[in-house]
Amino acid sequence: MKLAMIGFGQAGGKILDKFLEYDERHDSGIVRAAVAVNTAKADLMGLDHVPQENRVLIGQSRVKGHGVGADNELGAEIAEEDIDEVQGAIDSIPVHEVDAFLVISGLGGGTGSGGSPVIAKHLKRIYTEPVYGLGVLPGSDEGGIYTLNAARSFQTFVREVDNLLVFDNDAWRKSGESVQGGYDEINEEIVTRFGILFGAGEVEQGGDVAESVVDSSEIINTLAGGGVSTVGYASETVDNDTSGGSGLLSRFTGGDEQMEDSASTTNRITSLVRKAALGRLTLPCEIEGTERALLVTAGPAKYLNRKGIERGRKWLEEQTGSMEVRGGDYPVPNSQQVASVVLLSGVNNVPRIKELQEVAIEAQDNIDDIRDESEENLQDLVEDDEDELEPLF
Numbered sequence: 350m351k352l353a354m355i356g357f358g359q360a361g362g363k364i365l366d367k368f369l370e371y372d373e374r375h376d377s378g379i380v381r382a383a384v385a386v387n388t389a390k391a392d393l394m395g396l397d398h399v400p401q402e403n404r405v406l407i408g409q410s411r412v413k414g415h416g417v418g419a420d421n422e423l424g425a426e427i428a429e430e431d432i433d434e435v436q437g438a439i440d441s442i443p444v445h446e447v448d449a450f451l452v453i454s455g456l457g458g459g460t461g462s463g464g465s466p467v468i469a470k471h472l473k474r475i476y477t478e479p480v481y482g483l484g485v486l487p488g489s490d491e492g493g494i495y496t497l498n499a500a501r502s503f504q505t506f507v508r509e510v511d512n513l514l515v516f517d518n519d520a521w522r523k524s525g526e527s528v529q530g531g532y533d534e535i536n537e538e539i540v541t542r543f544g545i546l547f548g549a550g551e552v553e554q555g556g557d558v559a560e561s562v563v564d565s566s567e568i569i570n571t572l573a574g575g576g577v578s579t580v581g582y583a584s585e586t587v588d589n590d591t592s593g594g595s596g597l598l599s600r601f602t603g604g605d606e607q608m609e610d611s612a613s614t615t616n617r618i619t620s621l622v623r624k625a626a627l628g629r630l631t632l633p634c635e636i637e638g639t640e641r642a643l644l645v646t647a648g649p650a651k652y653l654n655r656k657g658i659e660r661g662r663k664w665l666e667e668q669t670g671s672m673e674v675r676g677g678d679y680p681v682p683n684s685q686q687v688a689s690v691v692l693l694s695g696v697n698n699v700p701r702i703k704e705l706q707e708v709a710i711e712a713q714d715n716i717d718d719i720r721d722e723s724e725e726n727l728q729d730l731v732e733d734d735e736d737e738l739e740p741l742f
């Protein structure tokens with residue numbers, strides 16, 4: 350599936366950069382165009398893969414290239430005001446060659462949090478291609494204002510996109526790591542999951558796996574209907590050496606052993622699907638009640654066990670209670686891994702979102718109280734008790 354990606358804000362830009370790196374490394378052909386938008390000049394300069402001409406600095410007259418300092422209302426205002434500059438960069442995209450737009454941002458900050466719903470709304474008004482969002486929730490240790498920003502942006506973003514794919518930093522943060530190093534690893538996890546998902550729809554039909562290869566329309570149909578999505582992933586290393594070997598699934602490689610071991614290979618694939626769906630999702634949630642799902646099994650064609658995949662798909666139907674569970678292959682000839690990616694679209698039972706909203710409301714009340722008391726408190730501080738001092742003028 351070919352995407353026009355727009356990275357908004359620092360997180361959006363860095364994840365976009367990672368997608369470009371992934372695309373180059375895997376030759377997956379998913380990023381047809383990449384535009385990074387920011388109010389902070391330094392963040393745009395820090396990118397490695399986004400072409401210079403596709404880096405758009407907005408809000409220069411308001412914030413002089415220094416960013417909006419986690420003020421997402423200002424981020425949204427600036428995005429509205431400077432939408433023509435963003436459109437200017439999008440004009441260079443051959444939109445007839447893309448299957449969808451993907452707007453990426455961290456929802457806890459200012460520029461991306463405020464700007465990404467604005468650009469999504471704009472794109473939906475102008476183009477007929479679907480517009481998806483990839484929104485990153487902040488870690489719970491980031492503090493009240495980030496949580497409040499994320500909760501407000503989440504509400505707005507979901508409304509403006511055809512589907513919001515969510516990644517929760519809180520579920521993925523590792524203790525004892527520098528924030529930067531931590532984000533690098535997290536961003537790698539993000540692009541691996543979404544790279545396989547979108548890359549699956551990019552495989553040419555043909556050859557001996559033609560009928561079961563995922564088509565981009567299956568991704569689009571799974572995401573259609575809107576709402577919030579989460580992605581699960583599990584992988585196993587295989588010995589992809591044609592001379593045979595001792596990898597986990599290697600005895601499935603052919604000959605008599607294929608017959609002998611097909612039952613265990615089927616089980617391995619099904620258990621990989623279970624691991625993907627029940628393991629750590631990009632947004633942790635209850636999978637029961639999911640409206641639609643897509644199961645992608647990626648790896649060398651000889652390891653893509655049809656029966657295992659079908660069983661995995663049926664299992665997913667039972668677990669989600671959805672009758673709309675699609676499945677397909679993503680043959681990757683030279684890979685040393687078999688991976689299962691599960692896209693759960695239209696998830697409704699997400700305790701993390703409810704928790705985020707509660708903390709956000711608390712933070713909002715707290716900010717309001719402090720603001721209300723602020724003038725009085727300042728007066729108490731500045732004025733002397735007996736009112737004996739006089740200001741100069």
Ligand code: GDP
Pocket residue numbers: 357358359360361363364417418419454455456457458459460461462485486487488491495518532533535536
């Ligand atoms: P903006 O530039 O004003 O849009 O704000 P940032 O993108 O710097 O930060 C917004 C939020 O995104 C932060 O609160 C973090 O939760 C998250 N974030 C920042 N950088 C990264 C990153 O590289 N990767 C991920 N996954 N999250 C990030």
